[in-house]
Amino acid sequence: MSELLGIILAGVLTHNILLTGFLGMCSFIAISRDLRASLGLGLAVTFVATFTAGLNALIYNYFLAPGAMVWLLGDSARSIDLSFVSLIVFIAVIAGFVQVVEMVIQRWFPLLHGVLGIFLPLITVNCAILGVSLFMVIKGLTPFRATVYGFASGAGWALAIILMAAMRRRLDTSAMPRAFAGVPVTLLLTGLLAAAFSAFAGMEF
């Protein structure tokens, strides 16, 4: 139990995928302009990260990892190592999953679909999502823990974009030198936010 809590705290705070890994920056910069859209995209990314991490971990642990297919093919499979195709399979799973999420959102949540627009299908190539799947392999997590890890990382990403959107709301009304307005000051703020989050770095769970 405490280990799961550790995974969650690490994903959200100490190893926040956006603020310490700087993954998923493009939609972060683009969408954090709007608080409601940020909330929606944050939820969508969390949802996709949770399920793709779990699915990919299942596939990796039972099919792709070295000797993983022993349960299926018996001892002769001990030498089969498909981990070199895991990148392709992960990407296919993520793309398919995003497609499904998009269809569901378009059908039942048209407002959210209108707000997210092109950034919804772009979750497919959101590096944070693929990053979660790849890190989970490196960390050697079981499918259940990978799911928790995916959720935590997605939640961390959502936290970061919501924080940024809230800050940018104040920026909109503040006097700003023209050279800094828009993306530059957002990048600066991201840096400051990352520096603040690095204060968590000493905590090991």
Added chain:
Amino acid sequence: MHLLVTILVPVLWILAVGAFVLLVRKLVLPSGPVRLEVNDRLMDATPGSSVLEALGTAGVLIPSGCGGKGTCGYCKVRFRSGDVPVLPTDSAWISGEELAQGYRLACQHRIFGDMAIEVPEKYLSIRRVQATLKAARMLTPDIRELVLHPDESLDFKAGQYVQVEIGDTEEQRAYSIACAEGSQDIILNVRLVPGGLGSTWLHSLPVGKSLFISGPYGDYELPGEHGTQLLLVAGGVGLAPISSLVRTVAATRNDMSVRVFLGFRTLEHAYYLDEFGSLSHPDLEMHVALDSEQREGFYHGFVHEMIKNVYEPPQKQPVSVFLCGPPPMIEAVMDVLSEMGISRSDMFYDKF
């Protein structure tokens, strides 16, 4: 054995993902066509397509300038069911009052089940027809007059426009109709825009060739009130809709008084002046300004300056204004006219 497994496992997984997506698609979208009710007509629509696409497929052509991106605001229709969400693209073009009445942009909403919408009745008369280029001539060094003979006549009103499909491309261009109401032929004035796809094609189109047009589009209607003064202002090729209005009023509305103010660069760029001069109408006045050339009988300067100097708004008659030309001209003229006490709500304009 190992090789087989190595190839099969990843391929199977990728296929499984594809199959899953297909399965969800089947669940999310109703199978078979759904019913779209437009005013009182029933038509089939493909689930998942936008309302604009479905209307186009069913032959109801409503105006759309941007091709479904939600950036022009033309394809406004009313949804009868009240629960259609308001998208940011909707609220950018539609007032709060109209949103509450159910108006949305047709290109931004998709059809997932039976749906009822209302479009302005006049859109139902919009048709896409094939037309033959019957005759053409150069009116000025850069404006070509095209006389199109449509296979089926379009029932247009003066001041309306048609969309012209440019050859084999997906592109369409809007051109005002320049001939009088009731004409079987459609006359267009096409100014050659250097490097412009549509105007270059239309300028090089040989007589006898055919093309597709759809229409008529446009909201302007001649005021019905007896004795209204019609104030028509055009700059350059903005003369096209003004020409239609002048000819129509000369033929059918002797009760109106007509004041026409035209602006061109030089006399060489002016056209239709002789034809307007030979129209018989009891109360038609025409004033022409040339801004880059001094000529006897013409005002030297811009059209808004000419209006300021020579136009006097009538005291009792209602006035209806139609402006067509480049945006700066329209802004300037509207400023001058509102200083004279003419309300902006009586001014109809077409900027290009």
